[in-house]
Amino acid sequence: MASTHGQIRPEKDTFLGGENPFESMMARFDIAAQKLKLEPGLYSVLRHPEKQIIVACPLLRDNGQVEVYTGYRVLYNTGRGPAKGGIRYDMGVTLDEVKALAAWMTWKCAVVNLPFGGAKGGILCDPSTMSMPELERLTRRYTSGIIETLGPDSDVPAPDVNTNERMMAWIMDTYSMHKRHTVTAVVTGKPVEMGGSLGRREATGRGCMIVTREALKRLNIRPDGTRVVVQGFGNVGSISAKLMADLGMKIVAVSDKDGGIYDPAGLDLADVMSHVKEHKFLKTYTKADKVSNAELLTLDTDVLVPAALENVITEENAGRIKAKIICEGANGPTTAGADHILQEKGILVIPDILANAGGVTVSYFEWVQDRGGYFWDEETVNQRLERIMVESFAEVASMAARHSVSMRIAAYMVAIDRVAKVHRLRGMYA
Numbered sequence: 001m002a003s004t005h006g007q008i009r010p011e012k013d014t015f016l017g018g019e020n021p022f023e024s025m026m027a028r029f030d031i032a033a034q035k036l037k038l039e040p041g042l043y044s045v046l047r048h049p050e051k052q053i054i055v056a057c058p059l060l061r062d063n064g065q066v067e068v069y070t071g072y073r074v075l076y077n078t079g080r081g082p083a084k085g086g087i088r089y090d091m092g093v094t095l096d097e098v099k100a101l102a103a104w105m106t107w108k109c110a111v112v113n114l115p116f117g118g119a120k121g122g123i124l125c126d127p128s129t130m131s132m133p134e135l136e137r138l139t140r141r142y143t144s145g146i147i148e149t150l151g152p153d154s155d156v157p158a159p160d161v162n163t164n165e166r167m168m169a170w171i172m173d174t175y176s177m178h179k180r181h182t183v184t185a186v187v188t189g190k191p192v193e194m195g196g197s198l199g200r201r202e203a204t205g206r207g208c209m210i211v212t213r214e215a216l217k218r219l220n221i222r223p224d225g226t227r228v229v230v231q232g233f234g235n236v237g238s239i240s241a242k243l244m245a246d247l248g249m250k251i252v253a254v255s256d257k258d259g260g261i262y263d264p265a266g267l268d269l270a271d272v273m274s275h276v277k278e279h280k281f282l283k284t285y286t287k288a289d290k291v292s293n294a295e296l297l298t299l300d301t302d303v304l305v306p307a308a309l310e311n312v313i314t315e316e317n318a319g320r321i322k323a324k325i326i327c328e329g330a331n332g333p334t335t336a337g338a339d340h341i342l343q344e345k346g347i348l349v350i351p352d353i354l355a356n357a358g359g360v361t362v363s364y365f366e367w368v369q370d371r372g373g374y375f376w377d378e379e380t381v382n383q384r385l386e387r388i389m390v391e392s393f394a395e396v397a398s399m400a401a402r403h404s405v406s407m408r409i410a411a412y413m414v415a416i417d418r419v420a421k422v423h424r425l426r427g428m429y430a
Helices: 021-036 040-046 095-111 132-145 165-179 200-218 235-246 269-279 293-297 336-344 358-372 378-403 407-426
Strands: 051-060 066-077 083-090 117-124 155-159 227-231 250-256 259-262 289-291 303-306 325-327 348-350
Touching: 021 040, 021 095, 021 407, 040 407, 051 095, 051 132, 066 083, 066 095, 066 132, 083 095, 083 358, 095 117, 095 358, 095 407, 117 132, 117 155, 132 165, 155 165, 155 358, 200 235, 200 303, 200 325, 200 348, 200 358, 200 378, 227 235, 227 293, 235 250, 235 269, 235 303, 250 269, 250 293, 259 293, 336 348, 348 407, 358 378, 378 407
Parallel strands: 083 117, 083 155, 227 250, 227 303, 303 325, 325 348
Antiparallel strands: 051 066, 066 117, 250 259, 259 289
8 A cells, every 4th residue: 555644735724725834714803802901911821822732653564564643733822721623633733733723713612611621633644545544553553642731621622624533532531541430521522332422413403503593683584485505515514504494594505625516496405415325425415506615605605604614705706795794614715815805795604613513512411421421312412502602793793893893803702812811821831
């Protein structure tokens, strides 16, 4: 099997399209910090990650060869509680990317008022070239490399790009073997059979539906017949679409990586989902018109849900977007240059750190259930998610109105203010 671990994609900005993903993401932090009149010392503290770990992960391949992969874990801020953030396996993993994502997780947890800080991790690798036993050995080696930071009270990972509940089970088992007893709360996104939470798989999409519904209320638009376009028909996009359709919204277009399908009269979503379950991709669906991912973004619609890639809404296409509401199901789908264009057009953008926070919220519920040894039914999970998402949307909207800023800057202001208050109360250990 040919080695691909040395291939590194050009460094790119996960959020804003600049050269350095961390500095680009922090550009929005800077605007919010200025609005909050954040004191210089605290500004400096919140701009620096607490801990950055780089580990070598030797892997014995199935063919007997040994290859060494690089793993990262960044704990950005733990002022509000244990660090929380996913682990990704990808050829684009860099320290700057992981650092940016860890900072972003800090603000995401704070904006929905979870008692967590932010973290992120990753291994620079191509998991598609690895067998299941190889992935297990790599996961366990990486876990042992960062084990000193892991723990229910210190650092709680979760699945991310190219990782899943099976890998979280390996992390939990490796950690538990070192601790000599089972520790379910060390990781979230686990199988339900070993301490995972009901409702976790649907949580991000459900959160998108809830905040979209709240945005429609703000604009005095009834859900019935509201047209929705969804870019990305994976877990987040498909569940968002289904739950919005259940509210009476009309899903007029959806897409995956190869393009999309469009019917202005509304797609038969159950039929589309059945087709994808059987054939995996939308390109073979014949009961609607074909549309490219680029065209899909500028369709005539009320709600646009970019739930696929970052940087898809840019200065080039923002002026052609017709939606009244954009719900950012994906991380960083809108570039900084596009922000002011969308604001000038009067489009209500529900930013990613709020819109897709349903996933980390139910991860928090999983952590709570593991620590208490008492598990909730799915209805309880969904009710508690509903309350947090509705309250968080209202808090961000109130901040936006008070300071005459966009929902994105308001979300950062809410989050930064919460983290800053904790640092002021805790004081400086020197």
